[in-house]
Amino acid sequence: MSDLEDYHQSLMADIRREADASGILMVEAFFDRMTERLTEAGELEVADRAYYQSGELGQKLRIDGYAGDPRDSEGVLGLIVCDFVDSDEVQTFGKTDIAPLLNPLIRFLKKAKTAEFRDSLNEVNPAFQVSDLIITTWSQVTKVKLILISNRSYTGRDDAVKLADAGDVPITWSVWDLARFERFDRSGQAREDMVIDFATDFGGPLPALKASQSGAALESYLAVVPGEQLAAIYDRWGARLLEANVRSFLQARAKTNKGIQKTVKEEPELFFPYNNGLSATADAVTTVTTRDGLAIGSISNLQIVNGAQTTGSIHTGLRTAREQLSKVFVQMKLTVVPSDRSEEIVPKISEFANTQNKVNAADFFSNHPFHIRMEQFSRTVMFAAREGERHDSKWFYERSRGQYINARGRLTAAQQKKFDIEFPKVQLFSKTDLAKFEFSATGQPHIVSRGAQKNFAEFAKEIGENWSKSDAKYDELWYRRLIAKAIVFRKLEEEVPKQPWYEGGYRANIVTYAMAKVFHDARSETEVLDVDAVWRRQSVPEALLEALMVAASAANDCITHPPQGVRNMSEWAKQQACWNALKSRKLDYPENFESCVVAIDSAKAAVRDARAQKALNDGINAQTEVVGLGGKFWQQVMEWGQARRRITPKDAQVLQVCGRIPSRLPTESESIHAMKLLTKLKEEGFSPAAVFSVDLK
Template sequence: MSELQEYHKNLMADIRREADASGIFPVEAFFDRMTERLTEAGELEVADRAYYQSGEGGQRLRVDGYAGDPRDSAGVLGLIVCDFIDSEEVQTFGKGDVPPILNPLIRFLKKARSEDFRDALNEVSPAFQVSDLIITTWSQVTKVKLILVSNRQYIGRDDAVKLQELDDVPVTWSVWDLARFERFDRSGQALEDMVIDFAGDFGGPLPALKASQKGAALESYLLIVPGEQLAAIYDRWGARLLEANVRSFLQARAKTNKGIQKTIKEEPELFFPYNNGLSATADDVACVRTDDGLAIASISNLQIVNGAQTTGSIHTGLKSAKEQLPQVFVQMKLTVVAPDRSEEIVPKISEFANTQNKVNAADFFSNHPFHIRIEQFSRSVIFTARDGERHDSKWFYERSRGQFINARVRLTPAQQKKFDLEFPKSQLFIKTDLAKFEYSAAGHPHIVSRGAQKNFAEFAKEIGEAWAKSDARYDELWYRRLIAKAIVFRKLETEVPKQPWYEGGYRANIVTYAMAKVFHDATSDKQVLDVDAIWRRQAAPAPLLRALLVAAAEANDVITHPPAGVRNMSEWAKQQACWNGLKGRKLDYDDDFASCLTLVESVRTAVRDARAKKALTASINAQTEVVKLGAEFWDRVMDWGRAERKLSPKDFQILQICASMPRRIPSDFQATHAMDLLQRMKDQGYEVVA
């Protein structure tokens, strides 16, 4: 069985399991699963389900979802159509099969711009809401992206193909097929290599100054990029140019800088001296020699890691300042980073380049210590089997895309069965899932509703600031409580569609709102929800589930009955006012809901006990390591520290004890100090000799 066939088999099993457990259609489960990948890959910023179909043959209309308000994504209107085939075998389709799938979406787009079409629909219809959004925002739409999402393998080679223009607005289409999703899930790479051919496609090579010596660890260049060229490049590739983590951060943090746009319109010749320029990376560059010196003819997989707002503002100039754009120039610092070193180097470039936004590393990167720690907990912390199950298990945290699939695929069939028992697929979660669980419980359902990437960016900023102050709170107990929130969230996901009041749609919004409401209502000066009981049982108790469903019904009511003048319910759910509306409602939970609560002091005591246990374990481990390294080792450390004048009297005293083993054995406190001292001396230049 090929990797693609294996991927298809597992994907279909997951979709059927999700559909059966939640009582939803398989195509809906497919939409939810795959659009998560679209937002993570930067194809769209958010994806909301809005299914509508009518007519037959040449009159057929269909839409499965849309990419939120175009005003929040530089004027890009995204529409999604699903091609889902319930089959055991991998099916294929070619370019000739695309029109019957895509044309109904194109017809919908054209119809949706008509007020007559919109007004003939029921106001609660998803089609009405998408149509109303298109009519309201059309004057600000700069591009339409039609995305065909399929679980078949596409044997064409088209990507971001321009179809036509609609009132001078370019319309493109692209296919996300089974093979593309498989590449993304296995490695995070779903797109073909992006080769920017300046010489052939964008007016000519860019003059460059090499900023690295021969044999340097990294190859670097300084370039001056004409605004017209940068705008044209962004117009073609869009968010693919923006390093994924920077993109997700910036789209949640700020609108396009009005000051930059003002300079382009009013003082374009001063753009270069006023602007800080771009920092970018690439897999490779092709250089040529011209009469004027060195120039770059093409760049492979350009990623802008600092300067997203500058790039977006210059692109906006294509429409708002076309006459001024030829006078705009921007500097670019370009570093060539081999793909196998990108995870090591690119985060550092991004972190240091984004100083004006005071960006923290956790805002961006999967290799930040927070994510590494959660990954370590996920591989070691065992949870007791649920009632009726035989095997204890773990939750698998995938901090970078592909870890789960690649960990499993290397195993023998027998080892895979063992792996599946240890790490059930239903207990796999990624960074954006973690952020959803935490922010739902913390009372931010309106932020969760804005989409996985925007929610993660907000959460990451908070984590980054908190981690910089102290990482102590993110211990094993914090991780166990995270898993309790995951259990609540995922249980609600399966239960909401089964409720008699549920009419389809807005499930994601209802889940996060209901969870936020129950956690909010459970919290007082004296009591909070007992999440420790949840992770111990690996299940939400029945009284809690009943309370969650009471809150879910109320959340559904709030979301589907927006105030006068608000027509789009998905967009309404993204507003603070929507959360305030639910938060202020008094709900009648069953009397036994009180059994799900615990005293605040008990929660604090558990934290203190966990930290004391951690400290004890750390000190025992330190003592063991000091003894293992031996007296001669510590004697050398002491000699170096004394020669370099790096030791305080206390340091010297403790090292003397370590160097006199086994006659004297350092206490656990002394051993901890010795290990900390050793790390400090390494940072100051001491080289460990085995």
């Protein structure tokens, strides 16, 4: 069986399981699952489901979803249509199939621009919501992007091809097929290489200075990019340029962006001295020699890791100050980073280069210590089997896309069965899932409703700030309680569509709002929700589920009945005012809801006990490791550190004790100190063999 066939079988099994468990259509489960990939890949910032279909053949209208308010994405209106086939075999489609699949979406767009079509629909109809949004924002739409998502394999070769213009607004389309999703899920890559050919497509080679010596670990260049050239590149490739950035372009809402755009309009010749420029990476760079010297001919997979706001603001100049762009120039530091080192190098470049809007180091990246710690917990922390099940299991935290599928794929058939028992597919969760679970529980459902990437951006900022102060709270108990929140969130996802009051749509909003409401209402000066009971039993107690359904009904009512003058319910759910409205409602929970709360003192005692146990375990483990390395090893550490003046008097005192093993054993605290010192010295170049070649002159 090929990788694609294996992926297709797994995908279809997941979709059928989700549809059966939640009572939703398979195409809806497919939409929810795959649009998560679209936002993660930077294809869209957010994806809201809005299904509508009418007519037949040449009169057919169809839409499955849209990419939020175009005013939040530089005027790009994203519309989504699904091509879903319920089949056990991989199906294919070609270029001739594109028109029949996309034309109904184009027809819908044309109809949706008319008030007559909008007013013929009920206000709760998703098509009404999209039509009203299009009519309201059409004057600010700069581009229409049509996205076709399919569980068939596309045999055509076109990726994003311009179809036609709707007045002054260009329309482009792109296909996300089974093979593209498979590539993304396996490695985080879903596109062919992005090659920016300056000579052919963007006015000529880019003059540059080489900023690295021959044979250097990383190849680097300095360049000055004309504003017109940078705006044209961003206009073509968009968010793909920013996939490695610590935050996406925030438009003109940030003070920095307003200043950048003002400079473009009013003082373009001063842009270069005022702006910090770009820090960028690439997989490969080709150079040419011109009359004026070295120049960059092409760049493969350019990533702007610092300078998203600069790039976006200059691109905005295409609409607001096009004539001024010829006077704008931007400095760029470009580093060629091999793909196998990108996760190590790119976050550091971003961390050290970022100055315009200060963010915590590497908040968005998968190798931030927070994510690494969660991954470590997920591989070691075992949870008891649910009632009626035989096996204990773990939750698999995928801090980088592809970890799960690749870990499983390396195993034999027999090992895969064992892996599936240890890490059930339903217990797989990602960084964006983690952010949804946590922000729903901490009362920020309006931010969760803004989409996975925007929610994760806010979550990462909060984690970064907290982590820099102290990482102690993010211990094993915190992880276990996170899993409890995951269980609650996913149970809500299953149960909401089954409720008699649920009319379809807004499930994601209802879930996060209901969860936030119950956690909020359970919290008082003396009590909090007993999440420990959830992770211990790996299921939601009946009393808690009843309360969640009460809150879900209220959330549905609040979201689908916005205030006078507000017509788009998805956009309403993204507002703080929507959360305030639900938060202030008094709900009649079942009497047994009291059994779901626990005294704050008890919850805090559990934290204290967990930390005390961790300290005890850390001490025992460190002592075991120190003794196991032996006295001669620690004598080597002492010699190496003293020769290079890398140890303090306190370090020397501890190492003297360790060097006398086994005649004397270090205490647990001395052992912890020794292991921390060893880690530090290894980072500075120590290895056990190195001590024998030390030059003591």
